[in-house]
Every structure is written in C-alpha cells, then in structure tokens.
Amino acid sequence: MSGLYWPVFIFTIVFVFIALMVYRVLKIIKMPVHLRWELAPIPHDKERYSHGGSYLEEHEWWRRKQPKAFFPIITYMAWEIFLMKGVWQHNRGLWPFSFTLHWGIYLVILSLFFHFINAMLLIGSVPAAVQDVFFSIASVVAVTGYCVGLFGVVGLILKRYLDKNYREYSSYSTYFKLLFLAAIFVSGIVAWALSNDFANALGVFTRDLFTVDSGITTTAAMGSHIIIIFLFILYLPFTDMVHFITKFFTHHSVRWDDSPQNEKMTAKLRDLINQPVTWSAPHVKSNRGNRWGDIVEKEND
Amino acid sequence: MTKKKKLTLNDISRNAEKRLTEINIDELIPLPPPYDKSEELPGIKPLTDDQKTRLVDNLDGFNALVLLKPQSKEEEDKFVRQFEAGLKKLLNKGDNWTFLQPLLLSLEHCVRCQTCSDACPVYVASGKQEIYRPTYRAEIFRRLINKFAKPGGKWLAKLKGADIKLNWATISRLYELAYRCTLCRRCAQTCPIGVDNGLITRELRKLFSQELGWAPKELHEKGTVLQLEVGSPTGLRPDVAKDNMEFIDEDFTESLGIKIKTNWDKQGADVLLLHSAGDILSFPESVIAFAIICDKAGISWTLSSDIPGYDGVNYGLFYDDIQLAKVATRHAQIAKKLKVKKIVMGECGHEHKALATVADRLLTGDLNIPRESFITFFEDIVFSGKIKFDPSKNNFPVTLHDPCNIVRNLGIVEPQRRILRYLCPQFREMIPHGVDNQCCGGGGGLSVMSDVNINDFKALIAGRMKLKQILEAFSDHPRPDVNKYLCAPCLNCKLQMRVIFDYYGVQEKSGIYIGGLAELIVNAMVDLKKPFITWGEE
Amino acid sequence: MAQIELAGVMLQVDEHGFMQETGKWTEDIARAYGQKEGVTELTDDHWKALNYLRNYYLANGICPMVRRLVKETGFTLKKLYDLFPEGPANSACKWAGVPKATGCV
Ligand code: SF4
Numbered sequence: 012m013s014g015l016y017w018p019v020f021i022f023t024i025v026f027v028f029i030a031l032m033v034y035r036v037l038k039i040i041k042m043p044v045h046l047r048w049e050l051a052p053i054p055h056d057k058e059r060y061s062h063g064g065s066y067l068e069e070h071e072w073w074r075r076k077q078p079k080a081f082f083p084i085i086t087y088m089a090w091e092i093f094l095m096k097g098v099w100q101h102n103r104g105l106w107p108f109s110f111t112l113h114w115g116i117y118l119v120i121l122s123l124f125f126h127f128i129n130a131m132l133l134i135g136s137v138p139a140a141v142q143d144v145f146f147s148i149a150s151v152v153a154v155t156g157y158c159v160g161l162f163g164v165v166g167l168i169l170k171r172y173l174d175k176n177y178r179e180y181s182s183y184s185t186y187f188k189l190l191f192l193a194a195i196f197v198s199g200i201v202a203w204a205l206s207n208d209f210a211n212a213l214g215v216f217t218r219d220l221f222t223v224d225s226g227i228t229t230t231a232a233m234g235s236h237i238i239i240i241f242l243f244i245l246y247l248p249f250t251d252m253v254h255f256i257t258k259f260f261t262h263h264s265v266r267w268d269d270s271p272q273n274e275k276m277t278a279k280l281r282d283l284i285n286q287p288v289t290w291s292a293p294h295v296k297s298n299r300g301n302r303w304g305d306i307v308e309k310e311n312d
Numbered sequence: 313m314t315k316k317k318k319l320t321l322n323d324i325s326r327n328a329e330k331r332l333t334e335i336n337i338d339e340l341i342p343l344p345p346p347y348d349k350s351e352e353l354p355g356i357k358p359l360t361d362d363q364k365t366r367l368v369d370n371l372d373g374f375n376a377l378v379l380l381k382p383q384s385k386e387e388e389d390k391f392v393r394q395f396e397a398g399l400k401k402l403l404n405k406g407d408n409w410t411f412l413q414p415l416l417l418s419l420e421h422c423v424r425c426q427t428c429s430d431a432c433p434v435y436v437a438s439g440k441q442e443i444y445r446p447t448y449r450a451e452i453f454r455r456l457i458n459k460f461a462k463p464g465g466k467w468l469a470k471l472k473g474a475d476i477k478l479n480w481a482t483i484s485r486l487y488e489l490a491y492r493c494t495l496c497r498r499c500a501q502t503c504p505i506g507v508d509n510g511l512i513t514r515e516l517r518k519l520f521s522q523e524l525g526w527a528p529k530e531l532h533e534k535g536t537v538l539q540l541e542v543g544s545p546t547g548l549r550p551d552v553a554k555d556n557m558e559f560i561d562e563d564f565t566e567s568l569g570i571k572i573k574t575n576w577d578k579q580g581a582d583v584l585l586l587h588s589a590g591d592i593l594s595f596p597e598s599v600i601a602f603a604i605i606c607d608k609a610g611i612s613w614t615l616s617s618d619i620p621g622y623d624g625v626n627y628g629l630f631y632d633d634i635q636l637a638k639v640a641t642r643h644a645q646i647a648k649k650l651k652v653k654k655i656v657m658g659e660c661g662h663e664h665k666a667l668a669t670v671a672d673r674l675l676t677g678d679l680n681i682p683r684e685s686f687i688t689f690f691e692d693i694v695f696s697g698k699i700k701f702d703p704s705k706n707n708f709p710v711t712l713h714d715p716c717n718i719v720r721n722l723g724i725v726e727p728q729r730r731i732l733r734y735l736c737p738q739f740r741e742m743i744p745h746g747v748d749n750q751c752c753g754g755g756g757g758l759s760v761m762s763d764v765n766i767n768d769f770k771a772l773i774a775g776r777m778k779l780k781q782i783l784e785a786f787s788d789h790p791r792p793d794v795n796k797y798l799c800a801p802c803l804n805c806k807l808q809m810r811v812i813f814d815y816y817g818v819q820e821k822s823g824i825y826i827g828g829l830a831e832l833i834v835n836a837m838v839d840l841k842k843p844f845i846t847w848g849e850e
Numbered sequence: 851m852a853q854i855e856l857a858g859v860m861l862q863v864d865e866h867g868f869m870q871e872t873g874k875w876t877e878d879i880a881r882a883y884g885q886k887e888g889v890t891e892l893t894d895d896h897w898k899a900l901n902y903l904r905n906y907y908l909a910n911g912i913c914p915m916v917r918r919l920v921k922e923t924g925f926t927l928k929k930l931y932d933l934f935p936e937g938p939a940n941s942a943c944k945w946a947g948v949p950k951a952t953g954c955v
C-alpha cells in the first residue's frame with residue numbers, strides 16, 4: 012500500500028471508530044432514567060467514603076444539600092486505570108497479566124502520540140539533536156509497550172485456556188480478541204527488529220500522513236503493523252473492550268448514582284410512566300398496551 | 313467418590329430430566345467445631361417419591377419453587393416461546409424503563425475476568441460449585457439475550473462460539489437457579505468493570521414473573537398480592553394487627569411495669585413508623601422497644617392500620633417491578649393521608665432499599681414524602697441526652713450483622729456502630745464487616761421462602777459464610793455458658809438466622825441469641841427496672 | 851398440589867403436608883397427623899392448644915403469635931415443644947388443620 016491509500020485507510024478508520032463510539036455512548040446516555048440501584052462505597056461522598064457511608068447516614072438528610080466531591084472519583088478511577096486496583100484486591104492471580112496487558116496498550120497509545128509529536132517536529136524542522144531525543148523516547152515507549160503487552164496477552168491466553176475457572180467462559184471471540192492484541196505487539200516487535208530507525212521511520216510516515224503526501228510509503232513489516240493496529244481500532248467498538256469508556260457509565264450512572272429525584276427527573280419520569288406496557292403475566296393486567304402508571308395506580312381487584 | 317465432571321454452560325439445556333449437579337455436604341467449606349461433623353446434621357431433605365413425579369427437579373436437588381412438570385411437549389414449548397418473548401421485552405424501553413440502562417450496561421461489558429466469583433457467599437460456601445458461580449447464571453442469560461433479543465443474534469452466536477439452546481431444560485433450570493442468589497451484590501462490588509450479576513439475576517426473575525407469571529408463591533401469591541389485598545403477606549388483617557398490638561402492649565406493660573401504648577392512625581403525627589408485620593408476630597419485643605424509645609424521647613409517632621400501612625415489607629424488590637411499585641406507592645399514599653412529616657422505616661433491610669432508594673424515582677409529586685432509616689432516627693435520639701443510659705446493663709458479648717440492603721446498598725454503616733460502641737461495652741465486629749459484610753443468606757427473598765427443602769439450602773450453603781463469621785466473632789466464648797447477642801437489625805436477616813440456628817442448634821450449642829438494635833437500646837435504659845433482653849426466658 | 855390420605859380422607863396438602871381445605875378437618879385428622887410424628891395419643895393438653903389455635907385461625911385468618919399461644923394456654927414454649935415435636939408452627943398448626951404460616955414469620 013502506498014500513496015493516498017494510507018491516509019484514506021487510516022482517517023476513514025479513525026472516523027468510523029469515533030462515530031461508532033459516539034453512537035455507543037449516545038445509546039447509553041439516551042436510555043431512560045432508571046430506578047436507583049446504587050452500591051456502597053460511593054467515592055463522591057467525601058467524608059464518609061472511607062467507611063463506605065452515604066448521605067443516608069445523616070439524620071433527616073433531606074434538610075441539607077448533599078455535596079458531591081469530584082476529587083475522590085478521579086483518584087478512584089486513576090487507581091483503577093493505572094494500577095488495576097480492583098483486580099489486585101480481588102483476583103491477584105490474574106493481575107500480573109491484566110496489568111501488563113493494559114500497560115502494554117497504554118504504552119502503545121502513548122507511542123502513537125509520540126510519533127505524532129515527532130511528525131510535528133519534523134514539519135517544524137527542529138534541530139536533529141532534539142529530534143533524536145524524541146525518537147529515542149518514542150522507540151523506548153513503543154518497544155516497552157510491545158514487550159509488556161505481549162507478556163500480558165500470552166499470559167491471558169494461557170490462563171484462559173488452561174485454568175478451568177476461565178476456560179468455559181472463553182468463547183472464540185475472546186481468543187480472537189486476545190490474538191488480535193497479540194498480533195499488534197508481535198508485529199510491532201518485528202517491525203522494530205527489522206528496521207534500524209524505527210521511530211524515525213514512523214515519524215516520517217506520520218508526517219506524510221498528516222500532510223497527505225502522496226509519496227507516503229513504508230516497509231512491509233512496518234506497514235503490516237500499522238494495518239493491524241488500525242483494523243483493531245475498527246474492531247474495538249464491537250467488543251466488550253469498549254469498557255474503557257462505558258466503565259464510566261456503569262459507575263457514574265448506576266453504582267454511584269444516588270441522586271434523589273429532582274424536577275428534571277420528575278418530568279422525565281412522568282413521560283416514562285405514561286408508556287404502554289406489554290408484559291403478559293396475568294397480574295400485570297397490561298392488556299398489551301395499558302400504561303405503566305395506570306397499572307400501578309389501579310386498585311387491586 | 314467419582315470426580316465430578318466439570319459443568320459447562322451448555323449443560324443447562326441438556327437432559328431436562330436430570331439434575332445438573334448433586335450437592336455433597338462434605339464438599340462445602342468446613343465450619344468450626346462443634347458444627348464440623350456433617351453426620352450430626354439433619355442433611356438435605358430428599359424429595360419424596362410423590363414430589364419427584366410431580367415436580368421439576370433438574371437443578372441441584374433443592375427445590376424452592378414447586379414448579380410442576382408440564383403435561384405435554386406443547387405446554388413446554390409454550391413456556392419457551394413466552395420466555396423468548398420476555399427476553400425481548402427486557403430490552404424494550406416501555407416495558408423495562410425501570411432498569412434498562414443498568415441491565416444493558418451489565419450485559420454488554422462483562423469481560424469474564426471472574427474477579428466477582430470469590431466474592432459470592434453462595435459460590436464460595438458451596439466449595440465452589442460451578443452452578444452457583446455468579447457468572448454461570450449471568451453468562452447463560454447474556455448469551456440468551458444476545459442470541460434471541462438482538463438483531464443478527466443467531467448467527468453471531470455461532471460465529472462467536474457463544475451459542476446456547478433455549479428449551480424447556482434451559483428455562484426450568486434458570487428459574488430455580490435465579491433463586492440460588494441472595495441479590496447481596498458482593499459480586500458487583502468487586503467487579504472492576506461495574507457489572508452487576510445480582511441485578512442480572514433480578515432481571516431474570518422479573519422476566520419469569522412479568523411474562524410467564526412464574527414467581528415463588530411466598531413472594532407473589534402469598535406475598536405482594538396478599539399484602540395489597542389483606543394488608544400483609546403474613547395474612548394479618550388490620551383489625552387483627554391492632555388486636556395483636558393491644559395484646560403485646562398489655563403483656564409488656566405487665567412484665568416491665570411501665571405503661572406502653574401503641575398509637576394508631578394519629579393524623580399529623582411527626583413520624584409514621586413502618587414496621588414489618590412479621591416483627592409484630594415473631595419479634596414483638598422489637599416493636600415494643602420502638603414504642604418505648606419514641607415515648608421516652610417525646611416523639612409524636614403513629615402506626616397506620618390502613619392496608620398495607622402496618623407492613624413495610626415489599627417483596628416486589630426481589631422479583632417484580634410492577635408489584636414493587638404498587639406496594640411502595642400504597643405506602644407513600646398512606647403517609648400522605650396521615651399527613652405525617654416523615655416515614656421512619658423499621659428494622660427491615662429490604663423495606664429500606666425499596667422505599668428509600670429504589671422507589672425514590674417512582675414516588676413523584678406529593679407522594680415523595682421524606683423517608684428515614686430507624687438507624688439515624690435512633691442515633692439522633694440516643695445521643696440527644698433525652699434518655700439516660702447505663703451501658704453496663706448491656707455487659708455481654710454483642711456482635712453486629714450488617715444487612716446487605718441497609719449497609720452495602722444504602723451506605724448506612726457508622727451510626728449503628730456509634731450506638732453500639734456507646735451502649736455495649738463488649739461490642740465486637742465480625743470480619744469482614746460494614747460494606748464488605750457477608751450476607752445472612754436470606755437475601756433476595758430467600759428468607760421468606762420455605763417450600764419443599766429450600767431451608768436446607770439456606771442453612772447449609774447460603775448462610776454458611778455468615779454462620780462461620782458469627783461463630784468466629786464469639787470465639788472467645790464458644791460455649792453456651794455465656795449468653796451472647798447477635799444484633800441483626802433486619803427482620804429478613806433475623807428469620808434467616810433463625811433457620812440457620814435451628815438447623816445447627818446454635819442457640820443451644822453456642823448460647824447465641826438473635827435480636828435487633830432497638831432491644832439493646834431499651835435494655836440499657838436507666839429508667840427500666842427489669843432487663844428487657846430475656847435470653848429466651850418468658 | 852399434593853394429596854395425602856389421613857383418617858380415611860383424601861386431603862389436598864402443601865409440600866410440607868399442611869391442609870389446604872381447612873373445612874375438611876376433623877379430630878381424627880389431628881390424631882392421624884400426631885401418629886405420623888410419633889405421638890400416638892392426643893392428651894387434653896394437646897387439645898387445649900389445638901382447639902385454641904384452630905379457633906383463633908378461624909376467627910382471625912392467621913395463626914396466633916407464639917406469645918399469645920403461650921399466654922392463653924398457660925404452657926411454656928418448652929412444654930409446647932414437648933407436646934408437638936416440631937413445635938407450634940410446624941406441628942401444632944399442621945395438626946389443627948390450618949395452612950402453614952408464611953410471609954416473614
Ligand atoms: S461480572 Fe465483572 S468481575 Fe465478573 S467476570 Fe464479568 S467483568 Fe469480571
């Protein structure tokens with residue numbers, strides 16, 4: 012692949028990826044208000060978080076506005092994202108692999124960011140010495156990512172296949188996903204091994220990509236690596252790996268959603284209880300279309 | 313003993329006549345002595361020959377639901393089709409707006425990391441029987457939803473290698489299996505993604521109830537239906553409730569030597585006390601203790617004799633959104649009619665969860681009357697100085713059980729501990745406790761369910777971790793020579809613990825007594841000349 | 851619904867053997883229940899408790915609370931367990947032909 016195929020291929024995928032992610036997120040956001048289903052501990056309750064308490068611990072809690080702290084949520088998420096705290100606490104046997112796989116991915120993403128910076132530096136023609144420093148950083152980040160990630164993903168594949176606690180719950184799609192990730196790391200290592208100016212080459216490639224230079228080209232190994240990465244990005248929104256973003260909603264919109272009913276919500280709720288219900292069990296008396304609110308209000312007969 | 317073959321997910325739809333698993337008591341995690349000898353225990357009550365011919369018995373040898381064997385293949389197919397229709401309705405905004413978002417979030421993002429498994433008291437206590445693993449039930453349900461309720465599901469299931477058959481074996485087993493989970497949500501707490509397998513179990517129960525009309529008799533027909541009709545799942549009518557309270561008032565007035573009088577239907581009272589009717593019948597000392605505390609603190613309070621205003625339970629929380637909403641709405645309407653300032657929820661965990669939080673988005677407008685837990689209500693009174701206490705009256709070992717619905721689900725953790733640290737010199741914690749507590753094993757409605765031999769499951773497996781914890785908390789006085797108090801401020805928990813205690817003979821062998829929080833407060837009152845806690849003596 | 855034959859009568863019972871049609875109850879049925887649990891002879895004490903239980907149920911639609919049963923019969927809880935092997939809720943109510951108590955009791 013050379014010439015303009017590259018920018019078309021990559022920018023199309025990035026666009027499709029963003030569109031799919033936006034679609035998935037919008038789908039979640041636009042779902043109706045649900046009944047409360049919170050679960051302690053809730054980090055935004057700053058004073059009581061350490062023991063898992065909530066504002067319901069306060070005598071006549073409704074007399075006072077209950078503030079929601081922002082900082083503890085960030086700390087919570089940071090511990091989860093960077094250290095996989097939950098897995099460390101509750102599933103230590105999995106942690107070494109889960110942790111390294113995630114860090115492998117983070118580092119590869121970080122390296123992409125460095126390649127972008129390098130492209131900008133190339134465009135801006137900064138002194139070679141500065142550029143070399145950045146090339147080295149990009150190389151180290153990328154290669155560390157590949158190695159760490161590969162360790163994690165191989166560990167996970169083996170664990171899934173050999174450990175009876177996992178095997179039954181791993182379907183083709185699970186292995187496919189892991190092998191796909193492995194392919195990213197392996198192709199990265201190969202591309203690096205076969206090239207004597209890995210980061211430099213990728214920097215140039217990225218520059219040509221953004222300047223939509225029709226002379227854009229790369230080696231077979233490097234090209235394969237890039238293609239695998241972007242195919243993976245295309246595949247990701249169809250999998251449970253979207254948890255990197257939906258995790259926000261499982262926590263914010265359910266586990267930590269302890270907001271008492273407010274006016275905005277009431278209006279929405281009034282609409283919801285006006286909807287027709289089609290459940291068929293006799294006690295629901297839906298008649299395939301009676302409204303939720305009426306079914307609940309109606310005196311029992 | 314032959315080694316068990318590893319259970320697979322697809323086994324759920326094979327051999328509808330055969331049990332999926334056999335439970336062997338010796339495979340359960342060990343209990344401390346003197347409860348470690350399985351041969352000295354009652355065992356698992358086998359089904360009678362008659363029951364075997366009538367009832368579906370294809371799960372684990374326990375039977376909670378008394379599901380009758382269908383008469384024909386057609387009947388089986390009809391149920392299977394209904395189930396399939398129900399799967400779709402769960403994803404439908406009109407039918408399931410109440411939990412659509414949490415359900416989809418939990419269905420679509422599980423990465424099968426199994427971090428949740430070891431948090432589950434049922435799974436762990438059972439010696440890790442695959443069938444009770446939180447993800448076993450959830451993954452089957454997830455695959456069914458993906459296959460039958462989503463576009464392209466059938467071929468995607470094949471492609472992904474996550475195909476699962478939907479037939480009579482699948483649905484009859486899933487029905488029983490939906491009642492092997494206590495909805496305690498320990499699993500959800502450990503899930504790094506935020507998936508909630510307890511919620512998934514409840515959605516499964518809902519599908520059965522709202523679409524097929526299948527629900528445990530104790531929860532539905534003799535539960536919410538009876539409550540809405542007569543006033544209480546116990547069958548307690550308003551006149552009988554009042555009569556019983558009058559009897560207890562007199563009885564305690566006589567034995568304690570202080571005047572006790574229950575207020576009924578007092579318009580404009582500050583507080584509507586919403587007890588569980590089961591407390592009136594089975595733990596009257598709890599209800600009396602509330603009356604004493606309120607009176608001594610000079611609170612203007614009342615009970616309601618409206619249907620179902622004297623029974624705060626709401627079994628809808630366990631299995632059916634419509635029934636949940638009906639009961640919660642009636643409770644709020646009663647409070648509104650009485651023009652009280654607030655409802656104080658009594659010692660009943662699921663009443664707390666249902667009324668304080670889950671129903672919060674069902675009660676709109678003037679039905680949204682402030683609702684407070686008895687725990688914060690008591691804390692305010694105990695530390696207000698209105699009542700004089702002598703903690704030395706409570707000088708016996710006390711430990712505290714944390715009802716999942718009050719603690720893990722609502723985050724009410726410390727106020728009850730502040731009371732106990734103040735009033736009970738020998739208070740000690742269980743390990744773990746607070747929001748990490750172990751469930752009593754009676755959550756999710758199991759406490760109310762007692763058909764066929766399900767009590768054996770509750771005592772042997774669901775409540776096993778709890779029993780272990782309780783015994784360990786009192787390990788400094790293991791023998792019955794010292795009376796010990798297990799404070800379990802929730803009727804469902806108390807009843808479940810009674811099932812455990814009866815099964816193993818815990819009261820006799822270890823001298824542990826079950827009670828609530830209110831009793832401990834009253835027992836420490838200086839004004840009371842006689843002990844309020846009587847350790848089983850009349 | 852399960853069925854059993856007691857004292858020559860076919861009865862609808864629940865899974866624990868509690869009668870579902872309380873109107874069909876006779877004293878012989880109570881004796882037959884007792885036999886099944888190894889109590890061959892029903893004494894006056896048994897009848898005192900059984901009659902109280904049954905009449906209370908017929909009037910109130912529910913079994914009396916244990917505290918009340920104790921007070922009205924004058925028997926201690928221990929005595930009630932001596933009379934009825936499985937205790938007031940599981941034996942006495944069953945023998946008296948009233949349905950099993952459910953619903954958080
Ligand atoms: S529910 Fe959560 S903890 Fe359990 S397997 Fe799924 S992702 Fe892992």
Ligand code: SF4
Nearest residue numbers: 432493496497499510
């Ligand atoms: S809710 Fe509790 S009982 Fe149910 S699966 Fe989760 S941990 Fe187990």
